[in-house]
Amino acid sequence: MKTASSFLFLISAVLLIIISFLLSATSSTPTVLPLQLLSLLSIKSSIKDSSSSFLDWDPKPTFSKADFHDPIWCSWSGVRCDQNSPEITSLDLSRRNLTGFIPSEIKYLTSLVYLNLSGNSFLGPFPTAIFELSQLTTLDISHNIFTSTFPPGISKLKFLNVFDAYSNNFTGPLPPEFAHLRFLEWLNLGGSYFNGSIPASYGGLSRLKYLHLAGNALDGQIPGQLAYLTKLERMEIGYNTFSGGIPAEFPLLLNLKYLDIAGANLAGTLPQDIGNMTKLQNLLLFKNRITGEIPESLGKLEALEELDLSENQLTGTIPSDLYNLKELRELSLMANDLSGEIPQALGDLPNLASLRLWNNLLTGPLPQNLGSNEKLLQVDVSSNQLSGPIPPNLCHGNKLYKLILFSNKLGHELPASLTNCTSLVRLRIQNNFLNGSIPHGFGMLENLTFADFSNNNFSGEIPADFGNAVKLQYLNISQNAFGTSLPENIWNSTSLQIFSASSSRIIGSIPDFVGCRSIYEIELQDNNLNGSIPWTFGHCEKLLTLNLSRNSLTGIIPWEISTLPSITAIDLSRNFLTGTIPSNFQNCSTIESFDVSYNQLTGPIPSTGTIFPGLHSSSFIGNDGLCGEILAKPCAVDALSDGGIEVRQQQPRRTTGAIVWIMAAAFGIGLFVLVAGTRCFQTHYSRRFGGGDEETGPWKLTAFQRLNFTAEDVLECMSMTDKILGMGSTGTVYKAEMPGGEIIAVKKLWGKYKENIRRRRGVLAEVEVLGNVRHRNIVRLLGCCSNKECTMLLYEYMPNGNLDDLLHGKNKGENLVADWITRYKIALGVAQGICYLHHDCDPVIVHRDLKPSNILLDGEMEARVADFGVAKLIQTDESMSVIAGSYGYIAPEYGYTLQVDEKSDIYSFGVVLMEIVSGKRSVDSEFGEGNSIVDWVRSKIKVKDGVNQVLDNDVSASCASVREEMIQMLRISLLCTSRNPADRPSMRDVVLMLQQAKPKRKFPGNLVTVEADVLLDHKIVAEC
Incomplete structure (x- = not known):
């Protein structure tokens, strides 16, 4: 503060000298001109x-009349x-x-x-x-x-x-x-x-x-x-x-x-x-308590382009006079109590692009000309009582991207014309009376991501092109009457994450699972499937939920199911499975639900590990040959040999191969350590006793903005400083004061970069991209100082340290982070910074190591995301060769897929939110062995009053409204840490949710409050 005050005093003195000089230089010059200069320089200071x-507001050192x-x-x-x-x-x-x-x-x-x-x-x-x-x-x-x-x-x-x-x-x-x-x-x-x-x-x-x-x-x-x-x-x-x-x-x-x-x-x-009001083009009255009928006079608004009366209490019918609105593009009357039929004339509106009428009491058929204008983009008439056929020309202009018709009484066959709708992204037609077969071609739609055909009367062949879908993530064909087998290539869709075909009278065997690497959930329960469960389950690396119950499956439970790294729920009940329960399940720490009841299994139920002791006996009943403590049925000593043989198909070959590879890898690592150690010793010895610096080359300073110091200044300061701010996975960070008084943070990266010129250029290229990042919630990278042997990154200095110290440090109760509004401000700032990296940078930047110690705080407690040592620039889907990140913050799927995408950052951010809400670290002995804060929070919210045990009492004890705000942030954190990456929101959505959860109180003193652009709750909340 002393330095800043002295600096401001110096500027003021210089300004006064300049003004005095200008005033004495000429008597004919009006004083208004130097006063304007004084004003600008005062603003800058x-x-x-x-x-x-x-930074170009710099006056000349001297002035003349020409100025x-x-x-x-x-x-x-x-x-x-x-x-x-x-x-x-x-x-x-x-x-x-x-x-x-x-x-x-x-x-x-x-x-x-x-x-x-x-x-x-x-x-x-x-x-x-x-x-x-x-x-x-x-x-x-x-x-x-x-x-x-x-x-x-x-x-x-x-x-x-x-x-x-x-x-x-x-x-x-x-x-x-x-x-x-x-x-x-x-x-x-x-x-x-x-x-x-x-x-x-x-x-x-x-x-x-x-x-x-x-x-x-x-x-x-x-x-x-x-x-x-x-x-x-x-x-x-x-x-x-x-x-x-x-x-x-x-x-x-x-x-x-x-x-x-x-x-x-x-x-x-x-x-x-x-x-x-005949000039009205946009009429937006949604989300109110307006009652009565829609006035007929609305038909006179011939210039109207958008009409939104949604979420009110309107009754009566939709006026037929709306057909006069030839300019109408968007019509939204959803969530009212409207009844009667939709005027057929609405299908003739020449500019209609969006029709949203869901959640009313509408009856009768849809306008059969709907979409004929070739401009239709979205239709949502779900949750009504509509009947009749689906209009055939909905996608006549090939612009329709959303078709939502679920929960009606629509009948007849699905129009084959929809299979040519290449613009279609979401298709939801479940809970209707549609019949016939599903037309071939939906799997070829290049933009389709979500398709729900469930709870209809579809029959016949299931289109094989579903297995060729490019972007399809969700496919539900449950509760139909197909009476046929699944296509052999059904698991080959590269983006498919959720597949549900329960209660659909499917026959035959389950197709081989080769190609199912993206699937998170498989539901095939309540069908007529027979044969054995394919042992190729090992290909389903991301599988979380498997339900094959109520079929006629035979054979053993494949050992490969127990090797799935993230499996949480398995239901194989009510089949004809034989053999034993694979013993490896006892080591599967992710399983939350396991049901093999009503089969023909034999042998002991594993009694050790983290899974089986916590299950209820109902998960195993109906198997006369099973025994164990859970069933209160003791097992004989030789139960495994008498009850059957545990089969691990092809496992010996795998195990032998794994042992060979492990031994080879160990030998290679040992050799590498020996060579590296020798080289390191030689280098250190030669440096210490003269020589060894000739090959390092000159230092080069790459600046990303105007700097008032040189590489030599940095080196001189580094030779004298012993102020270490922290150490991370990529280097040590020092506090350094430049000759001009500017304080910066210098990160000296671990290791040398002499070994590979191409690799070095790649590192510097990524640093240059990060150097061009400009956002108030991202720590500024000022420059990069390097030679052939060493690289140092120069950052702006953050005087308030990092979030980890403030949340978990010794002086936690004495700092501002004990105030909830400050914590909220920090959380929103981090979200805005990550949102910028994910949505506004090209290529996208994924941080990959987001945690409290990498969240720095400036003098005004504004959050700045830092430490991009393992950040990745994403141009296409790609995987890493090694796991990057910190334990406790790594998304569950990252450990085995090594897939780099934004969802990993969102999981880490969710963990950070949990720390902000609870005041606890991400990993703590309180959570139990092998559990993180995510596991602990999920267990607490399932019990009575468990939420209050999660909230940090130092903050939540202040008032009831603060507790409610903390609970809102806790809900957001749970969404961000969803086990299924597809269920996690985008960071843009997270920012919006946080803005909606903003506190309604002001900061004390001169501190500011965080404000959302659009307020969703405008009740005045008393200060706590």
Whole structure:
């Protein structure tokens, strides 16, 4: 802090000297010019930036009279001057990752017309000095974290035309002073904590065209005076908690094109004369409590493109007059109580792209012309009582990607035309009365990922092309009447993860499992399958759930099932299986459910290991030949020999081969260690006693932004520093102070890089890509310092250490991380950083070692993801040759597939969330031998009051609302750590869920609160 204060004092002194020089240089020069320079340099000294684009605000060392006629500041980034004078008229600092505060000196920019501060992290109360800029016409402060109530004084900006403050942390009532701005055309106060009612005086803004108040905590009735905004074209006031309904005066808004009052607790009925708003293009009133029928006058809105009245309490029928809406693209009336038939004329709408009517009481047939306009993208009419055939031309334009028709009474055969719909991604037609056979061709659709044909009356052959599907992940053909066998290639689909064909009258034997490497779940129960279980189960490396119960299977239980590394549930009950239970099951620590009841098994039930002692006897009943403690039936000493032989097909050959390979590998490793040790000793000896440095070559500094130091400065500092910040799997991190006073973190990577030039170039190429990463939640890589022997990575220094120390260190109770809002802020920051790597980088970057010790915290407790030592740039699906990551954070499937994808990071992030919520480490003796925090949490939530045992009592004891917020984050962590990678959300979805789970309280003092762009729960929660 002393260094920072001295630095600011030095800057101020330099500024005063420059200004004094300028004022004394000429008496004819107006003082306004140096004051503008002072203003810009004051702004620069008051903020912190994490990008290089703002660092060009540097004055010349000397000034002359020519500088006043052609001032240097007019060429600075974001600065624009008047064409006929050197006065600054525009200042644009948007989206530069800036933080800090705006100084009062900004008032010297007296000619400023345009000011944009959006997309940064400016904090604290809004600077009232901006109100002194009387010429302003545009002021954009959106997407910042300004706090407190909005200060008075905005009426001084008499010429203001645009004001945008979306997504800040303002509190208190909406400022009534905006009503005095007679030139105002654009007003956006959305996404903050404003409360109270909408001022009726806003209806006096006669020039207003855009009004956005959505996502606050507003209540009261919507003032009818807003109908006086006769020039208004767009109104967004949803996501609040209003009382009453839509004002009866609103149909007077004849120029309105966009109306959004969604999620606002509206009651009452829709205005009957709503059809008078003839210019309306978007009408969004979903997620309210609107009752009554849909007015017929809606048919007069001929310009309407989007109509969404979903999630209300509307009754009656869908008006037939909607056929007049020739521009309509999206019609959404889902989750109401609508009845009657869907007007057939809706199928003739020329621009209809989306039809969503699910969860109503609709009857009759679907419009048979639906899709004939060649523009249809999605149809969801599920959970109704529709009957009749599926329209044949739904995919006539080959654009349909989602067809959701489940839970109706649709009949007839499935249109064969759908097998040509190459755009189709999701097909859900389960729970209908469809008959005939499933047409061949669905397996050839190149984009189809989800197909559910279950609970219909399909019969005949199961299409063999399902085994050739490229992207199909989910296939359910259960509860049909096929009466045929499974295709021999059914497991060959490269992306298939879940296959369900239960209760479908399938006959014959189970096809060979070669090719099932991606499958997580197989359900074939309640069929007529016969023959033995294929021993090729070993190919199903990712299998989690296997259900073959209620068939006529014979033979033994293949030993290979017990070798599956992640199997959790096995049900082989009610078959005719013989032989013993393979003893290797007792070592299978992942199994949670195991049922072999009602077979013809013999021999002892394994009584050791982690699985069988915890199972119920019902898992083994119905097998007269089984014995063991679980059944309270003692076994004879020679039970195994009398009861049968445990068969391990081809196992001797495998075991022998494995032993040979192990011995060879051990010999090779020993030889390598011997050679490496000798070489290391020789190198160390030669260095210590002179020589050995000639081949290292000169040091090279690769900078990823402007640096004020050289490679020699780094080396000199490293030779003197003994401040070790930490050690990781890839190197040691030191704290180093450069000659100019800048503090950086230097990671010296383990090992040498002399051995292979191509490998070295690959490492430096990845480092260069990471060096171009620019995000506020990713630690900045400043540069790379290297020679032929050593590589050092240069990072920005994080003064608050890492999350692991704050969560689990000795002084845990004394630091800010004991506060839940701080923990939430850290969790959201990490999610945003990983989301950037997964979704905004090209190629995608997978971190692969996400854990609390790799999450650093800056001076404001902002999270920064660090340590990309084992990160991977992903361009196509690929696998690693070794496991990377830390024990306790590695996804379960990663250990045996070595598959590199984003889902591994998401699992690790889920573990981090569990640590944040519980305050416990990922691995602890409290969890039991071999268990991690994931296992412990899942066991706790199954018992009464177990959730409260998971929550960190240092935090959760503060108030009930905090406990609820912690439970919300715990739910997110459970999703992220799903055993099946397909069940884990994307990091983009995780960020959204975390934003929805944000705390409703403020930080103490000058700290800020984390705010989501769209508030989903606007109840004011008292501070704890």
